[in-house]
Amino acid sequence: MKVLTILGARPQFIKAAAVSRVIREEVTELIVHTGQHYDANMSDIFFEELNIPKPDYHLGIGSGNHGKQTGEMLAKIEEIILTETPDFVLVYGDTNSTLAGALAAAKLHVPIVHIEAGLRSFNKKMPEEVNRILTDHISTLLLCPTDTAIQNLTNEHISEGVYNVGDVMYDAVLYNKELAASSTTILERENLTAKDYLLITIHRAENTDDVDRMKSILDAFSQIPDKKVWPIHPRTKHKLEDYGFKLDQIPNLYVIEPVGYLDMLSLETNAKKIVTDSGGVQKEAYFAEVPCVTVRDQTEWVETLIEDANILTGTDTDKIVAAVNKKVTPSYTPVFGDGKTSEKVLALLKEYLA
Known part of the structure; x- marks a missing residue:
């Protein structure tokens, strides 16, 4: 075959x-x-x-x-x-x-x-x-x-x-999570403390190609005082530069280069909450039992929405801030x-x- x-x-x-x-x-x-x-x-x-x-x-x-x-x-x-x-x-x-x-x-x-x-x-x-x-x-x-x-x-x-x-991503997480857990390199390198930061990933064209949507997202980040770690996608970085947005003006935002899979699993597992527009990251957050905020109007992974394990906000600034601040305790039912x-x-x- x-x-x-x-x-x-x-x-x-x-x-x-x-x-x-x-x-x-x-x-x-x-x-x-x-x-x-x-x-x-x-x-x-x-x-x-x-x-x-x-x-x-x-x-x-x-x-x-x-x-x-x-x-x-x-x-x-x-x-x-x-x-x-x-x-x-x-x-x-x-x-x-x-x-x-x-x-x-x-x-x-x-x-x-x-x-x-x-x-x-x-x-x-x-x-x-x-x-x-x-x-x-x-x-x-x-x-x-x-x-x-x-x-x-x-x-x-x-x-x-x-x-x-x-x-199949559940297969990957189960296979690699022990390797990721045993490696604290990314936390040490970026001077991060477990459960003391938000993890951000933004790359979907529906957001990055729309200057108003990106402005709303960045406005929300400016209003959230927590330490925020953003391994930035190259395409997103170029778009923000084209729009003239200055990420260094957002308080407590730490922009880093894209990371490998094991480092990403470690960042996800140790985050206190994740803000994303990625389908894969929504699931990885669910597998890691870390609350997620999705800055999209819909999600293909509706199973993750159970008990506010994942909260859809669109790009409304106030909704993003409220979802990040909301205390949730989902049960993370195995559905994958x-x-x-x-x-x-x-x-x-x-x-x-x-």
Whole structure:
């Protein structure tokens, strides 16, 4: 069995580390890195730290407008599929790399495996929402993380090849959390005390591409007196510079470079609260049992909203401040599977070919 795995962004590297570790015991896997995340801190460190096999193909696409980026990926992935003739093309999540890989496979009649199928924010202004909908509607095996994702696909009349396998990021967290817990390097390096800081991550285009939304978010940070640690995404940093915002004028805000996965797990686990617009960070906060505030109008991870474990605020300044200050004690019900998602992926691949 030969599987062609398409990767391009930080969350996909983390998921692939868990799945590749298992499927390579019985499957020939070739990895294509599109280069969507090309900064060393957003790409190379994850391959090294998580022991992901070196990509067999590195497309070096880099940044660009959605159409240009996706089109260049599509053309190059198509050539690789024609050369390698895989039994499956495996894609993760909702990036342009995801859609390009799925489209290339669909046109060449190669079965598509979509891990994290069925997620919906119901906001088609988000490029990620468009990517995930289109990918789901052309996929062969739709491997869902939750019952909610299954229901979303049912509502769109997709039922064939649909399975709830649990959340692969839960696999990754369970595998790596002890390593992260034993390493306090990031806390020592940044002079942080556990449970004495807020962790911030902002990168979604719906926020970063809108100067008014970013201003509202930054105004909230200015009103929150707590120590705030922000490993800033390169794209976000460039956008804020373009807008002329001065982060050094926000009290107690410590902006640092992007960090590796283990350092990020450590920052998340030791934060007293997390403020984010990332789908993956929302879940990692839930796994770490750290309260989360999500500066978006919707979330595809509705399970995290139970008992205010995650509070949606949009970008309203007052709502963000109130949510950060709100005292919550969620029970963190286990709703993301049993940490054996990768084994289930392998079993379904074998079953499909059989």
